[in-house]
Amino acid sequence: MPQKKSYALFSAQYPPHLGGIETFTEHLAQALVAQGADVTVVTNDTNGVGAGITCERGVEVIRLPCAPLIGGRFPLHVHNRVFRDLDAQIRVRRWDGVLANARFYPHSLYGMKLARSVGVRPVLLDHGSAYLSFSNPVLDPFVRVYERGVTAWGKRRYDPAYYGISSKSVEWLKKFGIEAKGVIGNSIDARAYRESSSVRDFRGELDLEDSFVVASVGRLIPEKGIAALIEASRSLELRARGVVFVLAGDGPMADGVRMAQGEGLRWVGRLESPDVSALLQQADVMCLPTRSEGFSTTLLEASACGCPSIVTDVGGARELIPDESYGTILESASSAGVTRAIARLFDHPNAVAEQRINCGRRAEDLFSWEATAQSLMRVWEDLAERPPKGE
Template sequence: MAAEQRCYVIFSALFAPSMGGVENYTQCLARELRRDGSRVIVVTSMLGDEPAREVNADGVEVVRLPATVLLKGRLPISRRNADYRRLWGYLSSVRADYVLVNTRFYRHSLEGLRYARDKGITPILIEHGSAHLTLGNAVFDRALALYEHAITGLVKRGRPLFYGVSEKSNRWLEHFGIRAEGVLKNAIDAPEFRALASARDFLTENGIGGDAFVVGYAGRLTPEKGIASLMEAADLLQEEEGIHFLVAGSGSCESLVSDAKRGNVTFLGRLDKADLSALLSQLDMFCLPSRSEGFATVLLESGAWGIPFAATDVGGVDELAGSEDGKLLLASASPDEIADAIKYARDNREEMRCIGRRLREHVENECTWLSTASSVRSACSNTMAPSSS
């Protein structure tokens, strides 16, 4: 007799076509869980004119709850209207075995915990951060911290099993009085990511010579990502020979890059996945001076191409950088420290190539979705699933 199909319901406030680390984690994990024949449903927010229900190309069902979108799309709040009640009725009819919830700080996460409670399932909550949210304003940041503590208190009432995407995320959970059960780490299909690369030649397009030392950044251009410090480091390096920055992304700090007249910085705007893969393949170094990460996807993507990185010691950075490579871990996101790391890398290119080779091997062998999905299945085996709904 064929094995009974298991059903995973994953609550993630943001999902494709929105782009970001949590979205990518959810999409790739759902696809990998689906590969053994399991049913996978992602419950997310309606951000635009996407269908309320669909099955995507990976065979994953997507349910989008009506939402009011705040903070330029980063904070969706569900609207419990007639469409919401209809979709919730559908979800209530599903025979779910496991419930996964991504991140603590969305109201959507509370809905995932409510769904698990109604189903009699112990949910798994996956933490993706390692510091408080920030908007780059002291008053607003204090309000955000208070909000995080308040909503985390509500999350704890749902009695989920907590996991982080990195050891740093697990230590951050301790800030809220939470003990993590383990790590369900971020991952990448490295060969697939490399195969995605478009044919674009960013160096030729932007008149960058072959002898240049090219430093890249890609991601959201927001205060917590340290883009202001990176641009100040670029200012400090304007007189340094051969260093050029390629910056891709969009966000509230975009004008810091796009409006400035720097001869050593080229702003590329937001890139799709194929162009991002091509860009990373053409860099000498990647830089991520972020103040908060769980386990940055873009560092895995950089590693898939064997591109060394300089990054603040947040999220899973120290889990990617071996002890021999620690000199590129930034103790802070100060412009001076970033500039010094970039100059060191430029002046020690052969060492950088060795670091890149070790990084690529580690990402290829240790950071796979097959491994993470296996860890998720093991974590789910520790939860109580009903025999029927």
């Protein structure tokens, strides 16, 4: 009988913290468990649920104490007694494979260092297609210097095997002199996601029975294009067509979204996954004028629900929208670009109907967690045959 494999996933954030990497890590961990593996997720206690070790749906989760800087978007380890106790327990583990999510987190360096200490070459999965940004013109130039420095340090010190979450991520890694070995893509159980839908009736609740509903789901942060959505919601051209934007999510721009509510915009706050599924199944289209994505989970969720997407040309977009019969790639992330794309779809309902069928079928046929888990396991098996470089 083959020996049971043991794997570790290092992710700086993890649910209940909201984000694409968090969702990816959670579903990947469960898919690996379904493949018969023991899985440990090492993360940070960004939401204050309590540092320690728990078992969540068959996955061991170790949350380290941290300082959740920038609303938890950039956690730093707090080296107190609890951290030292947990670190000691982690260091006695022996894993057959280690995955670290994203290049720029100190937590990723921590994971790669631990992998090296047990003789495992880590896999570094990049989730970006542009520089990390906090939409701060003073801070962002320093962030770029940091990102280049921490990437060079991780590459030189720990020699990880680099992969991208999408073809855009693979291309982006070349900017740092990194030739990725391939793609380990984001996924979704499309049928299960649709069937998980709550019974919440957003159209009835918001009095939108006859409206053309444009949904947007995710963190309310500048780089997600929230300002462009707010401005587009004020467009007289779209209002004349009965277009209403429904924004779901929370974040630093929540107050601005709340104040912008009116005839063309509704805000429903942060939704749990079943409500997001319900909203996407009731929407006409989903709009994501984001600055950067590795492979947007929201884009996958919308496709699974048969909700065509209007999205910038970021990671994952071309994989899910190979041509206009599957969705819309924005020419511009500006409010004018968003307005033009929505008006064009409103005026061509047959095109929207075709996109609904095609995007739903593509998500179900080509993107599964089982396939992603098996792909990663093959990567780990291949790396096990070649020892990592010495420190």
